[in-house]
Structures are given as C-alpha cells and as structure tokens.
Amino acid sequence: MREERNNIEFLLNDELVNLKLDSDSDFSSTTTVLEWLRSNSDYLGAKEGCAEGDCGACTVVIVEEVNDKLIYKAVTSCILFLPYLHGKQLLTVEHLSKTVNGEYELHPVQEVLAKYNGSQCGYCTPGIVMSLFSFYKNQETEEDIQNSLSGNLCRCTGYESIKEAAIEIGDLNYVDEFACKEEKTIVQLKQLKKDIEAFHSDHYIQPLSLEEALRIKQEKPELLLIGGASDIALLKTKKHQDLAAILDLSNVKELKEINKHDSYWEIGAAVTMEQLRQEMTSDWPDFKKMLDVFGSQQIRNVATVGGNVGSASPIGDLLPLLMAHQAEIIIQNKHEARPESLDEFILAYRKTSLMPDELISKIIIPIDKDWIFWSEKVSKRKQLDISTLSAAFAVRLTKDKKIGAIILAYGGMAAIPVHATLAEEYLLGKEIEEAHFEKSAQLITEEFQPITDARASKEGRAILAANLLRKFYFSFDF
Structure with a gap:
C-alpha cells in the first residue's frame, strides 16, 4: 500500500x-x-x-x-x-x-x-x-x-x-x-x-484499519478526529472556519461493527446511530425511545457513536443512556487499551480524559436482565431537535421489591451529563411507593443549578427534571 x-x-x-x-x-x-x-x-x-x-x-x-x-x-x-x-x-x-x-x-x-x-x-x-x-x-x-x-x-x-x-x-x-x-x-x-x-491528502487522512489509525494518531496527535462529521462539518458550513488537519475514522472496518456476546454488547466507535438504532432497540426499548428522535434518519446515517460520546456534550442524547447502562468506553493508543466509565471519561464541559495519541475504539454495554430501564428526551420539536434536557434511569429491585440499585442520569442539567446523586441515595433501599419518588423529585430540584438559554429557563428545567422522575414511577407496574 x-x-x-x-x-x-x-x-x-x-x-x-x-x-x-x-x-x-x-x-x-x-x-x-x-x-x-x-x-x-x-x-x-x-x-x-x-x-x-x-x-x-x-x-x-x-x-x-x-x-x-x-x-x-x-x-x-x-x-x-x-x-x-x-x-x-x-x-x-x-x-x-x-x-x-x-x-x-x-x-x-x-x-x-x-x-x-x-x-x-x-x-x-x-x-x-x-x-x-x-x-x-x-x-x-x-x-x-x-x-x-x-x-x-x-x-x-x-x-x-x-x-x-x-x-x-x-x-x-x-x-x-x-x-x-x-x-x-x-x-x-x-x-x-x-x-x-x-x-491521505495534505491535511486529511482516512485510514482503512485500526492499526493504521492508531499509528497515525501517535505520529500526528494534533489531528482532529471525525466519524461522520455531522457536527464538525458545521464549523465549515456555518462558521466558515478553516478546519485543522483531520483523521477520519469512517472507513475503519474494525470500528464499524456491532457484536453481541452472552453478557455484553460491543459497539464500534464508527458505528452509526442508525445502525445502533436498528440493532439494539428490540432488546432495549429505552434505546429505541431515545434513538427514534435522535436527529433525523439522514443525520443518524452518518453520525457515529464514538462522535456522540467523544463530544462530551452536556446534551448528547446517547450519554445519559450509556450512563444508565453502566457502559465502559474503551480507549486505545498504539500500545494499549484501557476501559473507563463515562463518569471517569467526561471531566468537564466538552473535556475528556482522552490523551492526544488516543482514540475511542469501542463501547461495552453490559447485558443484565435484572435491570429496569427507562428514558425520555424533552425538546421543542419531536424530531430533529436538540434536547432541552434528557433522562435515562435504571432500577434493580430486590426480592422483596425494594430498590437494590438505582441510576438517575440527566443531560442538560449541568455542564456535563450527571447523576442525580441526592435522589439516588434517598431512594436506595426504599420501597416502591409514590411518596418516596415524590420526595426524590423534590431533591432533584434542589440539587441542580441548570442554566437559562433559548430552550428553557433554569426553573423550567428543574421542574421538567423532577417531573421526568415522577413519570418514570407512573410508567411502570413495579
């Protein structure tokens, strides 16, 4: 070659x-x-x-x-x-x-x-x-x-x-x-x-293998990573910027595969959101609910899982879902691979733990049928719109129907996707009763300090976040 x-x-x-x-x-x-x-x-x-x-x-x-x-x-x-x-x-x-x-x-x-x-x-x-x-x-x-x-x-x-x-x-x-x-x-x-x-042009490289991509990233760590470029392309088309040198992963075969194992799903970083929607939503309705309203089909056909995760957006639709499912991000450089949870990976607004010579190679999502999953996206339009806020929840019950484990993940409530830790701590070990969920909904309004922007006021976001937890309770026959 x-x-x-x-x-x-x-x-x-x-x-x-x-x-x-x-x-x-x-x-x-x-x-x-x-x-x-x-x-x-x-x-x-x-x-x-x-x-x-x-x-x-x-x-x-x-x-x-x-x-x-x-x-x-x-x-x-x-x-x-x-x-x-x-x-x-x-x-x-x-x-x-x-x-x-x-x-x-x-x-x-x-x-x-x-x-x-x-x-x-x-x-x-x-x-x-x-x-x-x-x-x-x-x-x-x-x-x-x-x-x-x-x-x-x-x-x-x-x-x-x-x-x-x-x-x-x-x-x-x-x-x-x-x-x-x-x-x-x-x-x-x-x-x-x-x-x-x-x-391989003067400022754009599109490798065909993961080995080649990792070698190039080590030699040229300054390269800007893209998959479908559905986000990065706007810097050119809307802001008319000259883009930095690019490493395009859209043709790397190893990163475009989805594999289901006995105890986990393995999702390549260059898997498109539409590919993910078609493969996984029959197993997990919460994925279907979120991915059905992710952008449009045209956008889902090019936008990648790795791109959505790597953007570390506080309103990235996939991130709360992956948090609720306790997904691990596999990060690789030329010499080694390491797993990280999303809580470890996302450090601050649009900032991750990814080092200059590294890239996201895959996402590992555990399969555990004992968990109950639920998700919701709130936006002004039903489809092709950015989240006002989103939520993904997971609950595992004990044999006596108490909450043995719980994850309440939100997007749009802080500079990064976050857990509602006060509500999680309060509900842990409690019976499934409306009064307990009502109290935890009140805790959510106290814990977060969201911003006011074009999509919602901070007061509106707090009310919406609390109401989503109430909706979660009424959506299930526990």
Missing part, C-alpha cells in the same frame, strides 16, 4: 469517479458533496437550504455493500465531506428517471409523489424524493414513514399528501432498474472496496 494517495474513488451511479483532493486541485478534502455536485450543471437537483443538515433539501443516497446486500442510506450532502464517498456509490435525484425510446420516464417513487400532488414550489422535492427512494429500496413499512421523512422540511405542500404518497410507495411491488443491476453493483462495490487504498 502506498504511503499517500490523495485520490478518492466511488461510483456515481454506474460511473467510476476518481477524484483528486488536495490544495492544488479544484476540490479539497473538506469540500462537501453538495458543493461538488452543484459545481456540475448536470447535478443541480440537490439544493442548499440550511447548510447544517436540518432541511433535507440536499438529500442524496449513499449505497454500501454489506454482507452481499446493498444498503441505501439517505444523507444530507451539505455537511458530508467528499472523502466519505470513498469506496461507496452515490445516487442523486438525476439518476432515478431515465429516457426510454426517446420518452422521459419517471421512477415509480417520483410518479407516486406526483400522483398525490406531493410538490408545490418544488425546491425541497428532490430531497424528499431521495428520502422516499431510500425508504422504498430498504423495503420499510408504514411505521417507518415518519423516521424516513423526519429530516425533510416542506413549507408549502403540506405533509399529508407526501405521507399518502409514502404509504403507496411502501406497498409498491415493482422491480426498478437498480434492482435489475443489483448483482452488478454488488460486484463493483466489492471490487472497489478490495482495491481502494487509504486516502
């Missing part, structure tokens, strides 16, 4: 694209996919509406081969750097329709959307089409419609007609041209993955 390769290779529909990305080229490694597409007059369907992944007007679909199957992932191209495409297939709205015998023929998804008058001004329609195309190709059901469209805004059409179209699309029994050439695409993507080399 060459030491440096400043070219990425990917399929643009059927066409193999070999794109040079460095300071001497037309495009850099932090050029977004949307910027690149709109530099070509043949690919103007994807629009920029918000430049932060919130409106869905720029939605495209990335296709990956996984275990001899094609996975279609709707993503927002406005906050996706070009190297993310390395070894994958990119589909845009222009690839869905085709010309047959001189006649213009729409894809069935487009036909159905038009049938239900699912477009008025049309600005956001290409993004909606691509989200529905992903929904159709992944053979999702009516229950998945809200998840599939949660990242697409439409200010003029009205969602009812779009939803009606989505219901019919979910029932389509039609073999499109992508299905007809599926075997060929699988072969192409397998060959592409086999042949690709690690991308």
Whole structure:
C-alpha cells in the first residue's frame, strides 16, 4: 500500500469517479458533496437550504455493500465531506428517471409523489424524493414513514399528501432498474472496496484499519478526529472556519461493527446511530425511545457513536443512556487499551480524559436482565431537535421489591451529563411507593443549578427534571 494517495474513488451511479483532493486541485478534502455536485450543471437537483443538515433539501443516497446486500442510506450532502464517498456509490435525484425510446420516464417513487400532488414550489422535492427512494429500496413499512421523512422540511405542500404518497410507495411491488443491476453493483462495490487504498491528502487522512489509525494518531496527535462529521462539518458550513488537519475514522472496518456476546454488547466507535438504532432497540426499548428522535434518519446515517460520546456534550442524547447502562468506553493508543466509565471519561464541559495519541475504539454495554430501564428526551420539536434536557434511569429491585440499585442520569442539567446523586441515595433501599419518588423529585430540584438559554429557563428545567422522575414511577407496574 502506498504511503499517500490523495485520490478518492466511488461510483456515481454506474460511473467510476476518481477524484483528486488536495490544495492544488479544484476540490479539497473538506469540500462537501453538495458543493461538488452543484459545481456540475448536470447535478443541480440537490439544493442548499440550511447548510447544517436540518432541511433535507440536499438529500442524496449513499449505497454500501454489506454482507452481499446493498444498503441505501439517505444523507444530507451539505455537511458530508467528499472523502466519505470513498469506496461507496452515490445516487442523486438525476439518476432515478431515465429516457426510454426517446420518452422521459419517471421512477415509480417520483410518479407516486406526483400522483398525490406531493410538490408545490418544488425546491425541497428532490430531497424528499431521495428520502422516499431510500425508504422504498430498504423495503420499510408504514411505521417507518415518519423516521424516513423526519429530516425533510416542506413549507408549502403540506405533509399529508407526501405521507399518502409514502404509504403507496411502501406497498409498491415493482422491480426498478437498480434492482435489475443489483448483482452488478454488488460486484463493483466489492471490487472497489478490495482495491481502494487509504486516502491521505495534505491535511486529511482516512485510514482503512485500526492499526493504521492508531499509528497515525501517535505520529500526528494534533489531528482532529471525525466519524461522520455531522457536527464538525458545521464549523465549515456555518462558521466558515478553516478546519485543522483531520483523521477520519469512517472507513475503519474494525470500528464499524456491532457484536453481541452472552453478557455484553460491543459497539464500534464508527458505528452509526442508525445502525445502533436498528440493532439494539428490540432488546432495549429505552434505546429505541431515545434513538427514534435522535436527529433525523439522514443525520443518524452518518453520525457515529464514538462522535456522540467523544463530544462530551452536556446534551448528547446517547450519554445519559450509556450512563444508565453502566457502559465502559474503551480507549486505545498504539500500545494499549484501557476501559473507563463515562463518569471517569467526561471531566468537564466538552473535556475528556482522552490523551492526544488516543482514540475511542469501542463501547461495552453490559447485558443484565435484572435491570429496569427507562428514558425520555424533552425538546421543542419531536424530531430533529436538540434536547432541552434528557433522562435515562435504571432500577434493580430486590426480592422483596425494594430498590437494590438505582441510576438517575440527566443531560442538560449541568455542564456535563450527571447523576442525580441526592435522589439516588434517598431512594436506595426504599420501597416502591409514590411518596418516596415524590420526595426524590423534590431533591432533584434542589440539587441542580441548570442554566437559562433559548430552550428553557433554569426553573423550567428543574421542574421538567423532577417531573421526568415522577413519570418514570407512573410508567411502570413495579
């Protein structure tokens, strides 16, 4: 393998694209996919509406081969750097329709959307089409419609007609041209993955193995770590900053795996939030409840577990969940690995124990069926919104129905995710009675000193936090 390769290779529909990305080229490694597409007059369907992944007007679909199957992932191209495409297939709205015998023929998804008058001004329609195309190709059901469209805004059409179209699309029994050439695409993507080399430009490195990533991190500890860059990309698109040199872990195979063992789950740091949602929510409803409203499907398709944990955000949706489940963070450098609890890992606001030559490699979540888990996210919008506050609770009862162990974890109540220690201490050993939970709810309002910001007042947050504990009590038949 060459030491440096400043070219990425990917399929643009059927066409193999070999794109040079460095300071001497037309495009850099932090050029977004949307910027690149709109530099070509043949690919103007994807629009920029918000430049932060919130409106869905720029939605495209990335296709990956996984275990001899094609996975279609709707993503927002406005906050996706070009190297993310390395070894994958990119589909845009222009690839869905085709010309047959001189006649213009729409894809069935487009036909159905038009049938239900699912477009008025049309600005956001290409993004909606691509989200529905992903929904159709992944053979999702009516229950998945809200998840599939949660990242697409439409200010003029009205969602009812779009939803009606989505219901019919979910029932389509039609073999499109992508299905007809599926075997060929699988072969192409397998060959592409086999042949690709690690991308290495003047200020952006994307290794293919954990060993290589750890070596690079030791040699260049100043590198900024990213996974899907759904957060970091905003520094460029919204704040117009020149980003520091980047180490992109999105193509490291060992970090993209989820493995279930007898007594624990092992989650790679580059596992996406959507991958996590699909794999784990059948076992743990509290994960489903939180991950169903984590960003949008487009964001979950690129945002990574390691990125959410490593950000050490006080309102990171995953962090209270992991605290309630007593998860361990596995931190590695070139020579060794060490486990840490989240209480040890997060030191202060946006500050962790991660050393310059280290990275998060995986998260270990114990499996213990004796625990009762519960979670809730409070936000102004149901989906695609930042938490006002969130909570994840865990209780283990003794044989005589007393509280033998309890974890009350909150996000949004302090500079870091925190335990409600006074309430935990008070409830430990108590019977499951409303009076005890009422007293512990009052303790929560006394323990925390949250801030007032655009999402809530400090008084409002304190009341919400106490009410979530009350809701927890009334949600279970202990």
